[in-house]
Amino acid sequence: MPDRPTDDTMPARLPDVPGATTPRSGRARDRTVHVGRRTVLGILGLTGVGIGAGAKLDSVVGPALTRVGSSLGGLGALLPGANGFRYYTITNSYPKLARDTYRLSVTGMVDHPLTLSLADLRSMPRTDLVHTFQCVTGWRVPDVHWQGVKLADVLARAGVQPGATALRFFSGDGAYTESLTLAQARLPDVLVADKMLAADVTTQHGGPVRMYIAPMYGYKSIKWLDRIVVTNRVVPGYWEDNGYPVDAWIGGTQP
Amino acid sequence: MTDLAVTESSPHTPAEAGGAPEDRSEVVRFDVNERVVHWTTAVLMLTLIFTGAVLYIPTLSLAIGNRGTVEQIHVICGIALLVPLVLGLAGPWRHLLVRDLRRVDRWGRSDFDWFRSRGRRKALERDKFNGGQKLEAAFLGAAMVATLVTGLIMRYAPSSWINWATGATLVHDTLFWAIVIAVGAHIVIALSRPDQLVSMMRGRISRVWAREHSAAWLDEIDGARTVRGR
Numbered sequence: 001m002p003d004r005p006t007d008d009t010m011p012a013r014l015p016d017v018p019g020a021t022t023p024r025s026g027r028a029r030d031r032t033v034h035v036g037r038r039t040v041l042g043i044l045g046l047t048g049v050g051i052g053a054g055a056k057l058d059s060v061v062g063p064a065l066t067r068v069g070s071s072l073g074g075l076g077a078l079l080p081g082a083n084g085f086r087y088y089t090i091t092n093s094y095p096k097l098a099r100d101t102y103r104l105s106v107t108g109m110v111d112h113p114l115t116l117s118l119a120d121l122r123s124m125p126r127t128d129l130v131h132t133f134q135c136v137t138g139w140r141v142p143d144v145h146w147q148g149v150k151l152a153d154v155l156a157r158a159g160v161q162p163g164a165t166a167l168r169f170f171s172g173d174g175a176y177t178e179s180l181t182l183a184q185a186r187l188p189d190v191l192v193a194d195k196m197l198a199a200d201v202t203t204q205h206g207g208p209v210r211m212y213i214a215p216m217y218g219y220k221s222i223k224w225l226d227r228i229v230v231t232n233r234v235v236p237g238y239w240e241d242n243g244y245p246v247d248a249w250i251g252g253t254q255p
Numbered sequence: 256m257t258d259l260a261v262t263e264s265s266p267h268t269p270a271e272a273g274g275a276p277e278d279r280s281e282v283v284r285f286d287v288n289e290r291v292v293h294w295t296t297a298v299l300m301l302t303l304i305f306t307g308a309v310l311y312i313p314t315l316s317l318a319i320g321n322r323g324t325v326e327q328i329h330v331i332c333g334i335a336l337l338v339p340l341v342l343g344l345a346g347p348w349r350h351l352l353v354r355d356l357r358r359v360d361r362w363g364r365s366d367f368d369w370f371r372s373r374g375r376r377k378a379l380e381r382d383k384f385n386g387g388q389k390l391e392a393a394f395l396g397a398a399m400v401a402t403l404v405t406g407l408i409m410r411y412a413p414s415s416w417i418n419w420a421t422g423a424t425l426v427h428d429t430l431f432w433a434i435v436i437a438v439g440a441h442i443v444i445a446l447s448r449p450d451q452l453v454s455m456m457r458g459r460i461s462r463v464w465a466r467e468h469s470a471a472w473l474d475e476i477d478g479a480r481t482v483r484g485r
Binding site: 031032033034035036037039040041042043044046047050051052053054055057058077078080081084085086087088089090091092093094134136137138139140204217238239242245248249250251252253 | 310311312313316317320321322323326327356359360361362363364366389390392393394396397398400401404405408409410413414415417418419420421422423424425426428429430431432
């Protein structure tokens with residue numbers, strides 16, 4: 001690149017000026033290489049490749065990295081691309097709800113308001129799903145084993161009244177809320193989940209009971225599920241108020 | 256265009272006086288613009304590293320919580336990250352910064368040699384910055400742009416771009432660790448070299464230091480001043 005005189009007054013351009021005491025730097029500058037901009041362009045190029053090919057790379061290399069990650073124990077979650085869970089909580093801490101006193105209430109526009117214990121949930125028909133947990137920001141955990149009760153079955157037991165069109169979900173943390181339309185709530189892969197990863201849902205993952213809404217981004221799957229209210233309008237939840245889509249179909253449209 | 260004699264030489268040691276002992280005199284290493292850009296960027300970067308760690312590392316996520324707030328701080332600081340640098344390059348105050356960026360770009364033989372042998376480093380005819388500093392600056396500059404772009408995709412891309420968001424997350428997470436290493440090394444090295452750390456705070460560095468570590472740069476300043484004073 002040619003020197004631009006307005007910005008560069010380095011003595012490289014002054015070798016023939018009498019009295020300029022810059023022979024050494026002048027000589028060094030004769031053989032300069034643009035390493036800086038090549039470094040920058042190289043990193044930006046790799047970034048572009050990473051954005052474009054990252055999802056493919058993730059599915060190819062991810063399983064191997066996950067194995068490496070799990071051999072590192074807790075540190076494995078820190079490995080980029082190792083497909084570890086990230087733990088979200090929007091309050092100071094997270095609610096530690098006791099399993100034996102846990103109750104899920106279903107109220108609002110229903111014929112029979114429900115108060116379900118864990119035992120009640122487990123006495124209902126069970127559904128198993130193996131499905132990816134996909135965060136809207138891009139991270140994903142493939143092949144997670146979920147188990148619970150179809151939300152549709154819970155709603156049938158409560159008896160949804162005519163005119164109801166939507167559901168509001170409230171978390172035991174007192175802050176996290178979510179929403180679904182009644183049609184979305186009745187999809188067969190929308191679960192009230194009490195088991196994930198082949199074990200009881202841990203407190204960090206939103207246990208004892210959380211939602212798992214397979215066709216939607218992770219923020220819709222509210223954690224520490226406390227209350228479901230059947231209503232006649234969609235009230236956007238916590239993350240929707242923060243700018244994320246209300247209809248959070250993975251990929252943008254309903255599969 | 257500011258006068259070089261004003262910009263880079265110390266008022267304590269007018270060259271034409273010639274009487275002041277050299278070990279006391281100082282030269283300007285970073286002007287006000289460069290220092291403001293450096294420290295505002297540093298505050299933003301450290302905030303980003305801390306909030307990023309809270310968003311990323313499970314133990315910290317659970318210990319700190321408040322994800323919505325932490326995310327907002329992270330996103331705002333991320334969007335602001337390049338603003339100081341852009342403003343620093345946007346006005347007539349930019350000249351020293353532009354020339355220093357050019358030094359980061361252009362590598363001479365001493366910059367390559369700097370990596371080859373620790374023992375020979377003292378003998379090199381070094382520019383204002385050594386090869387390690389140049390690599391650090393180029394890497395961090397690129398990493399700032401790359402994390403900004405990938406971060407914007409992660410936060411604001413339409414939900415149909417999910418595969419790109421997955422790629423962006425992979426790049427963003429990888430760069431997180433690289434930046435932590437680069438900034439961590441930068442801070443450790445700066446603390447072990449008080450002369451240079453102070454020069455980023457007060458702007459000046461001793462002529463003795465410059466002669467010992469950046470002889471080629473000192474020659475440049477003096478050469479330019481000789482030309483000016485002619």
